[in-house]
Amino acid sequence: MRRYTRLTNEDRIRIDALRHLGKSSLQTSRELNISKSTVASVVKKQSTNVPKKKPGRKPTPSERDKRRLINMASNSTRTARGFAADCGFSVSKWTVARVLKSSHHIASQKMKSAPRLTQSHREKRLLFARNEMNKDWKKVIFSDEKKFNGDGPDLNHSYWRDLRKEPLLMSRGNFGGFSLMVWGAFCSDGTVGIQFTSCKMKSQDYQSLPGKTLVPFTNNTNKNYVFMQDSASIHATRSTLSYLQSNNIPLLSWPACSPDINPIENIWDVLVRKIYANGRVYDNVKSLRRAITMEWKSLLKKLCDSMPDRIFELTRKKGGCTHY
Template identity: 30%
Template sequence: MTRPIPLEVQESIKALFSQSWSLRAIQKNFLDLSLSVLSRYRKKFFGNSKQAKPGRRSLMTTQDMNYIERNLRNGNLDGPKGVQCYLTYIGIQMSMRNIRYILKRKGFKPKRKVKTNFVRAENRAKRLAWAKRHRHLTTDDWRKWGFSDETRINMWGSDGKAFYWTDRPTELLPHQTEAQVQGDGSGVVFWGMITAEGFSYGSTITEGTVNSEVYAKILELSLQDTMAYYGFDKKTFRFQQDNARPHTSGATKRWFRHHGYSLDTVLDWPAQSPDLNPIEHVWHQLKLCLNKYPTRATTISELEERIEREWYKFTKEDCLKYIDSMPLRINAVIRSRGDPTRY
């Protein structure tokens, strides 16, 4: 029977194992003990778990890592590239691959930035003041509004990159290309409005841009016909539009006065505030529907037909879902002190 090792020696050996010493390194300090004996005691102390290896010492201190984590959260460091610049500044050279690995181990992961509307400094105060003036309105109050806007829909789709899937190199096939017409910005501008009763009649502008004259025709046809269809009373119905130049021109103001609309309410909208207008979400849904077609429209008239077909598929419930979000939008602008919001 093997004679047991004194308890003091066992404690010394256990301490060395805890410091990640190897069997051979410990044996050099206890020459009368064989490797098999040391291995048996390691198993006694730690079971079958493997001894942790010390690994390479980190170049960064705890203070460095705390600084990086804090400044990634508050945006002072712009992702791995910003971290690399900081490390270079303090004399540490590290590859982007290692930086990404460290950040992921710390729980950081990349996310797509939320696209927001740009707001000039002078308009932040105006947005905040407008939101505070309207913070008392309820969803029933907002349902008396009609939210309008225009959106551009391109003939050739969005400007984003398109991809195709393949498993072999071949000559380009039709589905692997995306046709472009040099100098061609073909597309249409579509005007619409959402109300608590449903969607308005839409107007598609196929040529040119929306100026005061074109806008007056849109109002004459689409707005007036929608007002008549739903039986809206101009004294209680509130028409919303943004501050685009055709919307606020002298000719447009004269049109509103002539047709009995209150300019004080029509023109009461803060600049650079698409995040306050619920119809922006409708444009997003409309374009998603158009992108589901297996082929792209090849003519302006075909594109116009598709837009009208998808526009009139929206329901009253769709309108209410977005209009009823107005109190949340107002509160978001107040919380951001007039800065852009997630809406």
């Protein structure tokens, strides 16, 4: 009878095989020349089949806690630090970020800006879409204003930090920075033109913009263009409407709170990306103005072709916000 000898894997396999053949511990002990107590101990461990306890600390958070974090993050604007503080159990912001990143239902993305639409706005936008469903958009001149800052676009305060380098610092300029207000117009035939103006305009100031650009453009073409402008207060004054009428510029009735269906908004987005590429900033008005003028001339004007799709989506969403 072997005593005080470490069992091999072959011994354990033989004990298990004899156990399945119905052999008792005593019979197995005699047949394999192993003590009865050793055989009984091996049989007990094999029969209970208790899984080994995993080493290390208990994982946190639990599956229940993970589901709670995911539910908290559903369409929420809070940060990982905020979730860690409000979840009700001890967890770091890094763990919260890992949990949310591992979920197939949660993704971090920049929130799109959209107009705040009332029921009246939705009804008027839907009516506009139905009335203009078959319009020839190649005969429409789109216009809009855009403010450009010398020290970068508005709300551009986030970046991916390389921890091996010095952090970037946001500077608003020695005198609070400067801005340029730009009025632009374009149609399917290309850019109509841009004008630089004050950030605070009155009706008379605005009237000079289409007067310098739009009137010469329409006078030199055989097309019967229609002019599109939004419902800003200086656009809708009696003097502005009278000025456009006296210069034979017909207006397209445009619904309020509808920048998403104005294709020139996409042009501004392209222009901003080009002007401020690689974090570029400008020291003076002259250099910013030169950059805007140069990039404006290089833009391709194919956005008018998207108007039928914009109108269709506006109809499908019953006057609600489109994805444009």
